Amino acid sequence: MAVKEFTHLFCLDDKKSYSAEIKNRFSDSSRYNVIVSSSPSEIINSVKSSQAKKCFKVAVIPLPDKPDKRSAAESFAMSLLSESPDINIILMTHGDRPANLPFPFYSSVPANNNSIHRIHNSVKRLISEVALDSRRKRVRISSIVLAMTTLFSLGALYLAWYLSVARY
Numbered sequence: 001m002a003v004k005e006f007t008h009l010f011c012l013d014d015k016k017s018y019s020a021e022i023k024n025r026f027s028d029s030s031r032y033n034v035i036v037s038s039s040p041s042e043i044i045n046s047v048k049s050s051q052a053k054k055c056f057k058v059a060v061i062p063l064p065d066k067p068d069k070r071s072a073a074e075s076f077a078m079s080l081l082s083e084s085p086d087i088n089i090i091l092m093t094h095g096d097r098p099a100n101l102p103f104p105f106y107s108s109v110p111a112n113n114n115s116i117h118r119i120h121n122s123v124k125r126l127i128s129e130v131a132l133d134s135r136r137k138r139v140r141i142s143s144i145v146l147a148m149t150t151l152f153s154l155g156a157l158y159l160a161w162y163l164s165v166a167r168y
Contacts, residue, residue: 057087
């Protein structure tokens with residue numbers, strides 16, 4: 001299993017407050033494709049166009065405090081998940097970690113001066129978790145193959161011994 005190396009990062013930035021910082025933080029074009037937009041429809045179109053299988057997809061969505069804008073953000077997140085079920089959502093919140101959301105999200109980042117660093121750490125943690133899961137799967141398969149080979153060898157040795165004893 002090859003580890004996913006390339007990451008598509010989709011950021012919804014209505015106020016253009018952190019787009020330059022996030023592009024600067026994820027500036028390595030061989031590992032990251034950062035798409036920042038102020039329009040949810042542009043983000044959805046970008047998600048539709050990037051349907052590669054061997055890459056991460058991470059969406060950063062600001063979650064407003066006001067209930068009317070919050071429902072718009074929730075419907076946007078649901079439409080993202082319907083377009084690409086393997087996308088991971090990072091929420092930028094203004095306050096505590098949100099509860100009772102109708103969609104699954106990977107992590108919640110408070111919107112403050114350290115939010116770009118926390119987003120970067122969340123993306124790195126996501127990549128590490130997937131790489132570790134892939135490594136665990138390979139180790140598990142290798143262990144099963146080793147155990148089966150050992151049992152087959154012991155069975156062959158026992159059969160050879162039994163046949164040599166049965167002759168005499």
